[in-house]
Amino acid sequence: MPQPLNDSTSIYVPQPCTLLEVSDLTPQEKLFRLCLDSGGELGQQPGQFVQVSIPGLTEAPISVANSPTRRGYFELGVRKAGTLTGAMHQLQPGDTLGIRGPFGRPFQLAALVDKEVLLIAGGCGLAPLRSLIQYCQDRPGDFKSVHILYGARSPQDLLFKEDLENWQSSETFSCRYIVDKSPGSSCYDGETGLITRLIGALEIDSKNGCAVVVGPPPMYRPVIAELRRLGLTGKRQIMLSLERQMRCGIGKCGHCTIEHLYCCTDGPIFWLEEIEHLRGAL
Amino acid sequence: MLKRLVERDIYDLLGRIADSYRLRVPGLLDDGTRTLLPWDGQQISLFGEPPQRKPTAYFFPQTDPLLKIDPRGQATPAAVAEKPFALFGLDSIDLAALAFTDRFFSNPPPDDHYLRRRNGALLIGLTGYAGPSRGFLPLVKGNCDLELIACGEYWLARAGCKSADHWLAHYPPGDQEQLAVLQRESAQWNHRAAVDVQQAMELLRQDMVPDSFWEEIASRCILCSGCNLACPTCTCFCVQDRQTATGTVRSRVWDSCQLDAFMREASGHNPLGTEALRTRRRIYHKLVADPERWGEPGCVLCGRCDRACPTGIGMFAVAKEIASRFAISSPD
Numbered sequence: 184m185p186q187p188l189n190d191s192t193s194i195y196v197p198q199p200c201t202l203l204e205v206s207d208l209t210p211q212e213k214l215f216r217l218c219l220d221s222g223g224e225l226g227q228q229p230g231q232f233v234q235v236s237i238p239g240l241t242e243a244p245i246s247v248a249n250s251p252t253r254r255g256y257f258e259l260g261v262r263k264a265g266t267l268t269g270a271m272h273q274l275q276p277g278d279t280l281g282i283r284g285p286f287g288r289p290f291q292l293a294a295l296v297d298k299e300v301l302l303i304a305g306g307c308g309l310a311p312l313r314s315l316i317q318y319c320q321d322r323p324g325d326f327k328s329v330h331i332l333y334g335a336r337s338p339q340d341l342l343f344k345e346d347l348e349n350w351q352s353s354e355t356f357s358c359r360y361i362v363d364k365s366p367g368s369s370c371y372d373g374e375t376g377l378i379t380r381l382i383g384a385l386e387i388d389s390k391n392g393c394a395v396v397v398g399p400p401p402m403y404r405p406v407i408a409e410l411r412r413l414g415l416t417g418k419r420q421i422m423l424s425l426e427r428q429m430r431c432g433i434g435k436c437g438h439c440t441i442e443h444l445y446c447c448t449d450g451p452i453f454w455l456e457e458i459e460h461l462r463g464a465l
Numbered sequence: 466m467l468k469r470l471v472e473r474d475i476y477d478l479l480g481r482i483a484d485s486y487r488l489r490v491p492g493l494l495d496d497g498t499r500t501l502l503p504w505d506g507q508q509i510s511l512f513g514e515p516p517q518r519k520p521t522a523y524f525f526p527q528t529d530p531l532l533k534i535d536p537r538g539q540a541t542p543a544a545v546a547e548k549p550f551a552l553f554g555l556d557s558i559d560l561a562a563l564a565f566t567d568r569f570f571s572n573p574p575p576d577d578h579y580l581r582r583r584n585g586a587l588l589i590g591l592t593g594y595a596g597p598s599r600g601f602l603p604l605v606k607g608n609c610d611l612e613l614i615a616c617g618e619y620w621l622a623r624a625g626c627k628s629a630d631h632w633l634a635h636y637p638p639g640d641q642e643q644l645a646v647l648q649r650e651s652a653q654w655n656h657r658a659a660v661d662v663q664q665a666m667e668l669l670r671q672d673m674v675p676d677s678f679w680e681e682i683a684s685r686c687i688l689c690s691g692c693n694l695a696c697p698t699c700t701c702f703c704v705q706d707r708q709t710a711t712g713t714v715r716s717r718v719w720d721s722c723q724l725d726a727f728m729r730e731a732s733g734h735n736p737l738g739t740e741a742l743r744t745r746r747r748i749y750h751k752l753v754a755d756p757e758r759w760g761e762p763g764c765v766l767c768g769r770c771d772r773a774c775p776t777g778i779g780m781f782a783v784a785k786e787i788a789s790r791f792a793i794s795s796p797d
Contacts, residue, residue, distance in 0.1 A: 193542035193577050195531040195715070238534040238713040241704045243731070264731035279538050400734045428730050430704050433574050437701030437720070438728055440750065441736075443757035463736045 194433055197236040197281030202274055203256060208342045212307070213272055214248065215259045217280065225257040225282075228289035229314040230424060230452045234432045235259065236281030240267040244429040244447070247285060248310040250317035260310030260342065286432040288452050290315050290395060294419055298393040300329045301385070303406060305378055305398025309333055309342045311424055312397045316350065323355045330385060331358040334378030334398075338362050338371035378402065382409040389414025397424040403465045407455065421455040425464065466630050467639035470620040474636060475511070475613065478622075479504060479553060482632065486551035486587055489523070491516060501552060509553075511615070514597050517769060519697035520559045521566045523550050524582045527694070527719045529702075531578055534713040542578070543714075551587035560590055560608035561765045562697035568759060569700055587629070589613065593621070593647055603651035616643060656766045658781040664792055665784035666752040666762060673791045676741065682778050682786070683740035690721030691773035692747065692780075698755075698763045701727075722746050748783055 204216040219225060225233070227247045234242040243265070249258040263272045274280070292315075300319065304312040319329045331350055335341045341360065350358040359381050361374040374381070378398075394410050396403065407421060415421055427439035427446040439446035442461045444453075458464040470478070482488055483504055492502035493510040500516045530543040555563070570579035590605040593614035605612050610629040614621040621639040624630045668674055693699045702717040720727060723743050729735040737743045755763035764780050771779030 191542070193532065194574055195578060196540045196542055199538055236540075238538065238715075239706045239708055241706050241715065262731075268731070281534075281538065281540060399732065426730060426732065426734065427736070428728050430702070433576075434572065435570065435576050435700065436703070436717070437722070438703075440754070442749075443754040463742070 195283070195431075197234070197242075197283045199279055200282045202276050202278045202280065204276055205274065208260060208344075209340055211340075212260060212262045212342060214343075215261060215271065215274070216256050217259065217282070218256050219282070220279070224251070224254060225285060227251055227257060227285035227314070229292065229318045230290035230311060231285035231287045232311075232429075232432070232451065233257075233259070233282050233284035233286065234429075235267065235271065236283065237267055237270050238281075240270055242281075242283070242430070243267045244286075244432060246311035246314070246424075246451075248313045250314050250321060252318055252321040260307070260313070262307055284432060287447055288450055290424075290452050291419075291422060291454075292318070294422070295319075295393055295395075296325050297327055297391075299387045299391050300326050301332065301382075301387070301392060301394040301410070302329065303332045303378065303382065303394060303396045303398070305334045305402040305406075306336065306340070307342070308397035308399070308402075308424070312395065313343060313346065315395060316346075316356075320350075320353065320355055327391065328387075329356045330387070331356050332378060332381045332385075333358075333360040334362070334381070334402075335360070336363045338365055338369045338373070377405070379405050379409040382406065382413060385413060387413065390417075393420055393422070395422045395424075400426065400465070407465075418456050419454055423453055423455060423458070423465075424451045425453060425458070427451070466624055466633060467641060467644055468622045468633045468636035469639040470613070470622050470636055471618075472511075472620070475509070475620065476506075478632060479509075480506070482551050482553075482587065482589075485548070487546065487548045488551045488553065491554035491591075501554065504553075511554075511591070512595050512597075512599050515556060515559065515767065516554075517695065517772060519562065519695060519767075519769060520552055520555055521562055521697045521700075523552060524563075524579055524586070525566060525570070525700060528705075528716050529578070529718070530714050530716045531704075532715050533711075534715065536712055540715075545578075545581040549585035549587070550582070551589065553589040554591045555588055555609065556590070556592060556596075556602045557605045557608075558765050558767045559697065560588060560605055562767065563588060564608045565698045565759070565761070565763065565765065566700060569698075587611070588625075590625075591615070601650060601654065603654040604647055614644070614647060616647070621647075658766055658768070658784065661781065661784040661788045662752070662762075662764060662766065664788040665748075666756070668787055668791050669749055669753050673793075674787055676745075678787070678790070679741040679745040682783060683744040685776040685778050686723060686740055686744055687776055688723055688740075689775060690723050691775070692770035692778075693721040693723060694719055695769035695773040697767060697769065698751070698765060722750070744778070748780065751780065752784075 199220040200217045206214045232246045236242045245259045248260040350356045365371045429439045429447045430436035434445040434448035441464045488504040489501040490504045491510045534540045570576040588609040590609040590612035592602045592604045595615040596602040609625045701720045703720040707714045728737045751763035771781045
């Protein structure tokens with residue numbers, strides 16, 4: 184027999200929040216800065232996500248893009264990909280949204296302490312990874328070193344360009360980024376090629392290294408292979424954030440299952456050894 | 466507490482229950498099948514085939530309003546009827562399915578919406594010689610509040626929990642020896658499909674079923690999703706918003722892992738991008754992933770998916786094919 188409920192609230196009811204700022208990241212991606220109407224903090228940890236609700240358009244899972252150490256607001260980096268995200272792109276400061284969360288298993292921060300940390304993002308993966316990068320930036324003494332590697336399809340697809348410049352000039356990080364292709368007409372004079380090229384060029388103490396990888400699904404296998412060539416072959420050395428369709432965020436709707444795991448509650452952050460053997464995980 | 470009832474006592478008992486609950490009882494439809502119907506004192510179908518409609522639908526309905534959002538954006542949980550359900554006529558298999566979904570929705574964070582309907586509901590088992598042609602249905606091991614056990618001319622009744630004792634208080638004591646006989650018969654009772662399903666489970670766990678098998682099975686699937694919709698432990702849902710004159714109603718609606726969009730992401734990436742992968746998932750999830758996650762298979766052997774499937778690829782049929790084609794015979 185199920186246990187009795189203590190109150191009349193529901194895990195499915197979103198809480199209202201207000202849009203403070205909207206900024207363009209690329210022609211397809213925007214950054215939304217929001218605050219809860221309750222005045223409280225969202226309370227997220229780096230790597231967690233929220234379910235964004237718009238009446239009439241249901242919900243979509245979006246990763247939180249800023250660190251909890253940056254208080255008073257939370258940020259969402261959103262690519263226009265469907266009806267809900269399309270409607271989000273029409274919103275103006277002062278408009279309201281519904282939010283449920285934060286949900287999911289965050290990045291395992293304790294495992295990164297005193298390590299040589301590799302933060303590797305591809306495409307939109309930089310948005311969730313930014314929450315961890317900011318966290319590292321705000322706690323510089325916690326880590327031996329932090330290397331940021333980022334890959335995008337083209338110069339115009341690079342997200343958080345100001346942040347990238349900021350991180351490159353920061354003493355806390357080493358930061359490199361690369362694009363797959365750069366059209367001749369572009370004024371981009373940075374590196375071109377796949378992100379694996381940046382990994383191969385790293386020199387780190389592999390026994391004390393820990394990598395965090397967030398990117399589109401096709402990126403994982405080649406990046407993991409490159410990290411292993413670098414010597415990250417032990418347990419708890421490679422952490423991944425997996426993308427799945429999540430309708431509820433709380434392990435009920437079944438859309439995000441990976442064999443016996445629920446990506447929304449057991450993940451989205453996994454150690455490689457937890458999911459590598461599971462069919463369809465990577 | 467074991468009691469002895471005759472058939473008119475059952476109507477008396479249900480009459481008292483109906484005062485406090487939305488009582489559903491087995492009724493016979495024109496086509497000869499049975500289903501649970503609202504009770505207003507009518508004749509009850511006490512013996513026969515199990516109803517095709519899954520009992521979990523009373524607590525997790527096909528379209529299930531979760532909340533209302535007013536034009537100002539204020540969201541409030543959808544109301545749940547004050548009177549809880551009482552379901553009469555559940556066999557041990559359906560009760561096992563309800564126990565499975567109870568545990569699933571109670572797992573943290575608990576699904577308050579399911580639990581609001583489920584809490585306070587009364588589950589009444591119907592076992593003993595109450596099966597098709599008065600065949601035997603094994604007794605229930607817990608999972609219900611009351612159990613009525615058909616013994617031929619009379620009935621044994623027992624409460625599954627202390628709080629249900631009062632329903633049976635004024636009936637005469639039942640025969641403990643008769644109960645012991647039926648319990649022994651229950652212990653020896655075997656489901657006709659259990660061996661195949663157990664064997665399929667083991668072969669899947671050992672990765673002995675090749676991808677070509679799933680391609681073959683999937684080629685027979687017509688994507689009707691009847692298997693998922695009939696299954697009492699299928700709990701997957703999608704979410705839909707419906708605009709009304711007074712705002713938005715957000716509902717969850719049963720979904721099917723056999724459909725292409727089930728896992729397709731906004732980016733276009735689809736971890737279940739072929740019918741073969743989706744068909745494998747449907748079977749594998751019940752027989753391997755659920756035991757790994759919850760300690761028991763998601764298939765309770767009710768046979769509903771086999772009855773629903775127009776092309777013969779329900780759980781029993783697929784398990785039988787797996788067992789017959791991939792089992793390695795033990796050496797003599």
